[in-house]
Amino acid sequence: MSNLSLRERDAATIAQIGKLRFSPLSVVGGQGNRLIEEGGRSLLDLSGSAGPAILGYGHPAIVEAVEASIRDMAGASLLLYPNEPAVSLAERLLAITPGNGERRVWFGHSGSDANDCAVRVLQAATGRSRFISFIGSYHGNLSGSMGISGHTAMTHTLPRPGVLLLPYPDPYRPQFSAEEVLALLDYQFETTCPPHQVAAVFIEPLMSDGGLIVPPPGFLNALEERCRRHGIRIVVDEVKVGLARTGLMHCFQHEGLTPDLVVFGKGIGGGLPLSAVIGPKEIMDHAPAFALQTTAGNPVATSAGNAVLKTIEREELVERSARVGALFSDTLKTLAAKHEIIGDVRGRGLAVGVDLVKDRKTREPVTATTTAKIIYSGYELGAAFTYVGLKANVLEFMPPLTLTEDEVAEGVAIVDQAIADVSAGKVSDTDVASFMMW
Numbered sequence: 001m002s003n004l005s006l007r008e009r010d011a012a013t014i015a016q017i018g019k020l021r022f023s024p025l026s027v028v029g030g031q032g033n034r035l036i037e038e039g040g041r042s043l044l045d046l047s048g049s050a051g052p053a054i055l056g057y058g059h060p061a062i063v064e065a066v067e068a069s070i071r072d073m074a075g076a077s078l079l080l081y082p083n084e085p086a087v088s089l090a091e092r093l094l095a096i097t098p099g100n101g102e103r104r105v106w107f108g109h110s111g112s113d114a115n116d117c118a119v120r121v122l123q124a125a126t127g128r129s130r131f132i133s134f135i136g137s138y139h140g141n142l143s144g145s146m147g148i149s150g151h152t153a154m155t156h157t158l159p160r161p162g163v164l165l166l167p168y169p170d171p172y173r174p175q176f177s178a179e180e181v182l183a184l185l186d187y188q189f190e191t192t193c194p195p196h197q198v199a200a201v202f203i204e205p206l207m208s209d210g211g212l213i214v215p216p217p218g219f220l221n222a223l224e225e226r227c228r229r230h231g232i233r234i235v236v237d238e239v240k241v242g243l244a245r246t247g248l249m250h251c252f253q254h255e256g257l258t259p260d261l262v263v264f265g266k267g268i269g270g271g272l273p274l275s276a277v278i279g280p281k282e283i284m285d286h287a288p289a290f291a292l293q294t295t296a297g298n299p300v301a302t303s304a305g306n307a308v309l310k311t312i313e314r315e316e317l318v319e320r321s322a323r324v325g326a327l328f329s330d331t332l333k334t335l336a337a338k339h340e341i342i343g344d345v346r347g348r349g350l351a352v353g354v355d356l357v358k359d360r361k362t363r364e365p366v367t368a369t370t371t372a373k374i375i376y377s378g379y380e381l382g383a384a385f386t387y388v389g390l391k392a393n394v395l396e397f398m399p400p401l402t403l404t405e406d407e408v409a410e411g412v413a414i415v416d417q418a419i420a421d422v423s424a425g426k427v428s429d430t431d432v433a434s435f436m437m438w
């Protein structure tokens with residue numbers, strides 16, 4: 001047994017290109033909504049491992065489903081053979097997801113591969129090669145999904161040729177109003193982006209990594225109206241905010257949207273690698289052997305997916321997210337009376353963001369260093385959470401949907417103390433230097 005710490009061994013073995021570390025936390029276990037640090041300390045997880053742990057850790061429903069499916073494993077490849085858990089999960093997803101016409105389900109391993117698949121099959125099936133997406137959007141880290149993303153963390157890779165990136169209207173920082181964005185789109189349609197060349201719009205119904213932004217009411221409907229006028233498909237990326245997180249089963253339902261394709265990831269697997277795309281049969285049946293991944297839709301991951309959907313229903317997690325999420329946001333808002341740095345608390349259900357500012361009047365974002373220090377202090381005080389935003393100034397809370405009211409109180413008290421500690425200069429620039437990653 002090595003006498004090095006897990007963190008030291010990680011530094012000596014795991015590639016930096018796959019890391020996005022916000023604190024020194026090294027995890028050796030997890031139960032409920034808590035992570036167990038090397039050395040045994042328990043931390044409250046307000047991040048859900050960046051979203052997938054929507055049932056927390058070690059949930060009996062997932063343990064039971066995964067154990068049963070792996071003990072009598074129906075192969076490991078949906079592309080070679082149908083398996084009961086995958087087909088059952090597809091049936092469940094089709095039943096709970098509003099949409100028009102006959103549809104089909106594709107399974108993958110991640111939000112990235114799901115959006116990658118959607119881009120490729122839409123271009124092939126429609127014969128249209130342009131896409132519309134949004135500045136700040138994060139659809140994935142594979143070539144296709146990155147190519148239609150607009151996040152500042154991806155400027156190392158050029159966008160896909162022909163992608164039109166529009167500003168995402170932000171009610172707290174209305175640099176571009178919804179009306180101005182739509183006018184820009186209309187102008188693009190008249191000039192450099194002929195609508196008949198556009199295969200699809202990719203949109204997050206609540207922009208997460210771009211800063212936890214809830215779009216202005218009516219924006220998505222106005223966008224949908226333009227898409228319908230020009231035969232442009234609508235792809236809703238529910239990877240991070242879907243499946244009960246925002247107080248409805250699907251985040252797009254807050255906007256009355258009827259998407260053509262819906263992309264699921266993160267929480268659908270309850271922590272196991274699983275994603276899905278639901279789309280019209282005429283698109284998703286474009287051609288056999290078009291979007292293959294050997295272990296996608298395997299019986300173990302899809303058994304976890306079935307357990308997730310059944311647990312959402314059995315434990316009434318849609319209602320719970322609305323209720324506990326409102327408590328979380330409201331309690332965070334009380335901190336604004338104590339901390340001038342809190343400019344805005346926003347989100348839907350248990351997708352919550354705290355926008356940190358230098359000045360409430362100008363709404364100038366704090367520096368990434370300040371945000372990172374608050375995350376670091378939160379870690380020292382016993383909670384795990386992350387930051388997002390194009391200026392790295394938004395605390396992101398995507399906790400398990402099983403978060404309790406007591407844990408809300410515990411978590412907000414830690415955020416309160418972390419902000420106070422940073423304001424008092426208790427965290428140094430050196431403390432966070434190695435955690436300034438995006």
Ligand SMILES: Cc1ncc(COP(=O)(O)O)c(/C=N/[C@@H]2CCCCNC2=O)c1O
Pocket residue numbers: 020050051110111112113115138139140141204208209237238239240241265266
């Ligand atoms: C709306 C949305 N769509 C797709 C993805 C990509 O999902 P994967 O990271 O599972 O490939 C994501 C992933 N978002 C990043 C993953 C990198 C670490 C930072 N936090 C995230 O949630 C996403 O938020």
